[in-house]
Amino acid sequence: MALLKPDLLFSITRRSIGSSQVLGAYWNKDWKPGPYPRTEEERVAAAKKYGLMKEEYIPIPDDGDGAGDYPQFKPYSVQGRDPHYPWDFPEYRRNFNETMHENFNMYTEEKWNVEMKPRWPMRYMLAAFLTVMGGTYYLATIGKYSAFLPVMPKHLPAPGVTHYKYQQNQN
Amino acid sequence: MGNIQAGIDYKMHPDVVPKPDHKSNWDPNYGFSSKREEKVMIATEEELHSAKISLQDRDYCAHKLLDYRKCYRENFPWIMNCGHEKHTYLNCEYDDSTNSEFICLIQLCLSS
Numbered sequence: 001m002a003l004l005k006p007d008l009l010f011s012i013t014r015r016s017i018g019s020s021q022v023l024g025a026y027w028n029k030d031w032k033p034g035p036y037p038r039t040e041e042e043r044v045a046a047a048k049k050y051g052l053m054k055e056e057y058i059p060i061p062d063d064g065d066g067a068g069d070y071p072q073f074k075p076y077s078v079q080g081r082d083p084h085y086p087w088d089f090p091e092y093r094r095n096f097n098e099t100m101h102e103n104f105n106m107y108t109e110e111k112w113n114v115e116m117k118p119r120w121p122m123r124y125m126l127a128a129f130l131t132v133m134g135g136t137y138y139l140a141t142i143g144k145y146s147a148f149l150p151v152m153p154k155h156l157p158a159p160g161v162t163h164y165k166y167q168q169n170q171n
Numbered sequence: 172m173g174n175i176q177a178g179i180d181y182k183m184h185p186d187v188v189p190k191p192d193h194k195s196n197w198d199p200n201y202g203f204s205s206k207r208e209e210k211v212m213i214a215t216e217e218e219l220h221s222a223k224i225s226l227q228d229r230d231y232c233a234h235k236l237l238d239y240r241k242c243y244r245e246n247f248p249w250i251m252n253c254g255h256e257k258h259t260y261l262n263c264e265y266d267d268s269t270n271s272e273f274i275c276l277i278q279l280c281l282s283s
Contacts, residue, residue, distance in 0.1 A: 147178035148191045155267065156230055157212040163231070164199045164207040 033068035042069075050099050060102065067102055077107040080115035210267075232263035 037043040037059055046069040047057035060072040081093040088096040092108065106112055118125070155163040181188040189195050200206055214234040222237055239260045242253040 145178060145181050145190060147174040148181075150173050150177040151191060151268075152189065152195060153192060154227075154230065155210065156227075157210075162199075163210040165210055167208045 033070040035068055036062040036066060037069050047071075051097060052099060070102055071099060073099075073101065075101045075103065075107055075114050077113040077115055078109040079113040230264075231267050232260060235260040235263050 034046065034049070037046045043057065043059075044054055046059065047054050049069075050057065050071050052071055056073075058072050059069050060066040078093045081087075083093070085093075087093045092104075094100070101107065107114060120128075157163070177188070177191075181190070189197075210231045212231055212233075214229075214237055218237060219229050219233055222240060224233060224236060224240075228236055235256070239253060239256040242256045243250055246252045
């Protein structure tokens with residue numbers, strides 16, 4: 001029980017859980033953002049609530065599509081973050097108590113990478129695509145009747161169509 | 172089975188070698204001394220529709236297919252009893268396919 005020294009326990013709880021906003025929320029309604037901050041005091045309180053500095057806190061614009069006092073920042077993708085850093089949540093590459101983007105579920109590892117840098121420029125890739133597909137189409141077109149089974153289509157009865165056997169009438 | 176030869180023939184002489192997926196432009200009685208025998212469709216549209224025969228099977232052997240399906244249904248699970256019907260149907264299909272044009276040019280040459 002040497003590990004469970006009171007000061008160690010205290011420092012763990014104090015640093016990781018005890019000082020976080022997580023303990024202040026119990027039910028899903030408690031995770032809802034507050035109303036849009038109008039005054040300077042409200043802005044400071046909201047910034048403190050989300051663990052941001054006063055200068056970097058910009059709420060999502062209240063244009064009818066906003067999210068109360070939730071902070072707005074440039075989206076980042078999970079794919080774009082350092083995979084070797086010891087994240088608290090390696091599957092989301094996210095640290096405990098880190099403020100998440102409003103649409104975080106759009107930017108997880110298997111979804112959209114907003115910071116993706118294509119290996120080649122877009123018009124180069126388009127030109128390669130069109131070359132390959134057009135070349136294949138051209139080859140298929142010029143080779144269409146280069147080899148085929150020498151059989152005419154099957155005779156299916158249809159109104160107004162007469163099919164013949166290869167026997168002649170005896171009369 | 173002559174696929175490449177047919178392709179070469181078509182590329183060399185596109186005016187006489189027919190395309191495989193097109194209708195022949197020749198007169199059906201061209202080269203025959205008398206008129207050719209016409210194929211007769213025996214099964215009616217209502218029969219085929221009520222028996223749920225699929226569209227690609229509604230050919231000139233469909234009445235034999237109807238017989239085979241009927242026998243199959245009556246004898247199930249002793250479907251060995253329908254061997255005769257099945258044989259008749261498949262033979263009819265074979266004859267029908269060799270009666271489709273072009274392959275039978277060989278037969279024509281042999282018979283003349």
